Amino acid sequence: MSDPIRLIPPLSDEVVASLRSGDRVLITGTIYTGRDAAHKRLVDLLDKGEELPIPLQGEIIYFVGPTPAKPGNAIGSAGPTTSYRMDSYSPRLLAEGLKGMIGKGGRSLEVRAAIKEYHGIYFAATGGAGALLAQRIKKAEVVAYEDLGPEAIRRIEVEDFPVVVINDIHGNDLYEQGVIPYKK
Amino acid sequence: MREINVSEVVKTVSRLCVDANYNLGADMVRALDMALAIEESPTGKDCIEQLKENAAIATRDQVPICQDTGLAVIFVELGQDIRIVGGNLDEAINEGVRQGYLEGYLRKSACHPFTRANTGDNTPAIIHYRLVDGDALKITVAPKGGGSENMSKVVMLKPADGVAGIKEQVVEWVRQAGGNPCPPTIVGVGIGGNFERSAMLAKEALLREVGSLNPDPELQSLEDELLEAVNNLGVGPQGLGGRVTSFAVHVKMLPCHIASLPLAINIQCHAARHKEAIL
Numbered sequence: 001m002s003d004p005i006r007l008i009p010p011l012s013d014e015v016v017a018s019l020r021s022g023d024r025v026l027i028t029g030t031i032y033t034g035r036d037a038a039h040k041r042l043v044d045l046l047d048k049g050e051e052l053p054i055p056l057q058g059e060i061i062y063f064v065g066p067t068p069a070k071p072g073n074a075i076g077s078a079g080p081t082t083s084y085r086m087d088s089y090s091p092r093l094l095a096e097g098l099k100g101m102i103g104k105g106g107r108s109l110e111v112r113a114a115i116k117e118y119h120g121i122y123f124a125a126t127g128g129a130g131a132l133l134a135q136r137i138k139k140a141e142v143v144a145y146e147d148l149g150p151e152a153i154r155r156i157e158v159e160d161f162p163v164v165v166i167n168d169i170h171g172n173d174l175y176e177q178g179v180i181p182y183k184k
Numbered sequence: 185m186r187e188i189n190v191s192e193v194v195k196t197v198s199r200l201c202v203d204a205n206y207n208l209g210a211d212m213v214r215a216l217d218m219a220l221a222i223e224e225s226p227t228g229k230d231c232i233e234q235l236k237e238n239a240a241i242a243t244r245d246q247v248p249i250c251q252d253t254g255l256a257v258i259f260v261e262l263g264q265d266i267r268i269v270g271g272n273l274d275e276a277i278n279e280g281v282r283q284g285y286l287e288g289y290l291r292k293s294a295c296h297p298f299t300r301a302n303t304g305d306n307t308p309a310i311i312h313y314r315l316v317d318g319d320a321l322k323i324t325v326a327p328k329g330g331g332s333e334n335m336s337k338v339v340m341l342k343p344a345d346g347v348a349g350i351k352e353q354v355v356e357w358v359r360q361a362g363g364n365p366c367p368p369t370i371v372g373v374g375i376g377g378n379f380e381r382s383a384m385l386a387k388e389a390l391l392r393e394v395g396s397l398n399p400d401p402e403l404q405s406l407e408d409e410l411l412e413a414v415n416n417l418g419v420g421p422q423g424l425g426g427r428v429t430s431f432a433v434h435v436k437m438l439p440c441h442i443a444s445l446p447l448a449i450n451i452q453c454h455a456a457r458h459k460e461a462i463l
Contacts, residue, residue, distance in 0.1 A: 104331075126231055130252075174425075
């Protein structure tokens with residue numbers, strides 16, 4: 001395996017265009033968390049033409065609902081949740097400037113088309129490795145929708161957060177392509 | 185008649201909720217080692233290494249293996265010679281869940297189906313009771329995450345579909361689930377009974393120790409065949425391609441109606457959490 005690529009958000013179109021399905025990436029910097037209920041609220045706000053509680057331009061959203069932090073820890077366990085549940089919202093957010101998404105599992109054809117159209121990128125982190133991934137999160141702060149508890153939007157500071165590129169702007173999909181050499 | 189006070193039930197359920205979520209079972213630790221030995225894909229090996237390290241961190245730091253600490257699924261085997269005193273058993277189990285999820289810093293994942301408002305304490309628990317002989321109370325806490333639970337189904341096959349139809353359904357379902365349920369997985373298969381019993385069989389099948397043999401040789405050979413077929417799909421760890429799509433396929437079966445062939449599939453991720461206690 002080649003050395004991982006290091007990324008610092010916000011991401012530019014050029015950086016996103018350089019990424020390829022299968023690339024291993026380490027992210028360092030500020031990203032936002034959001035899952036089902038938060039996505040619905042963000043899209044509802046866009047529908048009403050209202051301002052969002054977080055910036056989207058060039059940003060990365062991590063699909064995660066962490067466990068409560070134990071005293072002394074920045075965050076609780078924090079692995080990715082399954083991404084297809086965000087499929088109906090993601091194209092809208094990509095159109096508004098969102099660049100990256102981190103989750104796990106395949107995306108719809110609509111999301112894959114939006115990734116190509118708006119120059120987005122979809123990463124996967126290792127599902128089920130919540131205790132491990134939490135160690136790469138150095139700070140976490142709820143910035144919106146505190147009432148949603150685990151589903152609140154958090155601004156988190158990550159360091160060498162390990163992900164792999166699944167869908168790139170060229171239409172590649174690692175879930176489809178990765179399976180082929182091992183299929184019997 | 186032996187009496188058990190509900191306060192003991194509260195304490196036990198609370199402790200099991202935390203234990204199950206922090207400490208991966210020995211069978212799963214062994215299963216990860218075996219998967220690592222078999223896996224050929226470098227990405228797949230890397231995923232399994234991460235899951236091994238994750239389990240070690242969770243145990244060392246006493247934190248949840250996975251952020252999805254699940255709905256609390258509780259299996260109760262109640263000896264018929266026991267009298268529960270001091271309160272209601274159902275309420276005691278829910279109180280145990282409430283305390284365990286709060287004190288253990290576990291995620292509360294129960295919500296209203298329409299409004300999605302969180303119930304705030306991970307109750308109500310999903311409780312399954314079985315009345316058994318004797319004067320013991322066995323409680324198994326099996327937290328079940330949403331990602332793998334969503335990759336589950338019940339299908340009412342035709343008797344003519346037979347074993348071939350069952351195999352086809354299971355393999356195709358694992359293929360479709362792809363990376364969603366965080367493979368490598370355990371595939372729980374319930375055959376027979378009726379609509380709801382097949383689902384229970386599939387779930388109960390997940391509680392069997394990984395690496396153990398099915399007591400029924402016919403079902404053991406079906407499990408072997410299904411495991412080979414799902415691993416030949418190439419889905420691999422995390423769905424990124426590889427040899428190990430599933431650690432195991434577990435089958436439970438009961439007689440069914442002459443008109444039916446119920447089949448249930450319940451998928452479980454590597455965080456196959458279940459801890460039990462006998463009072």
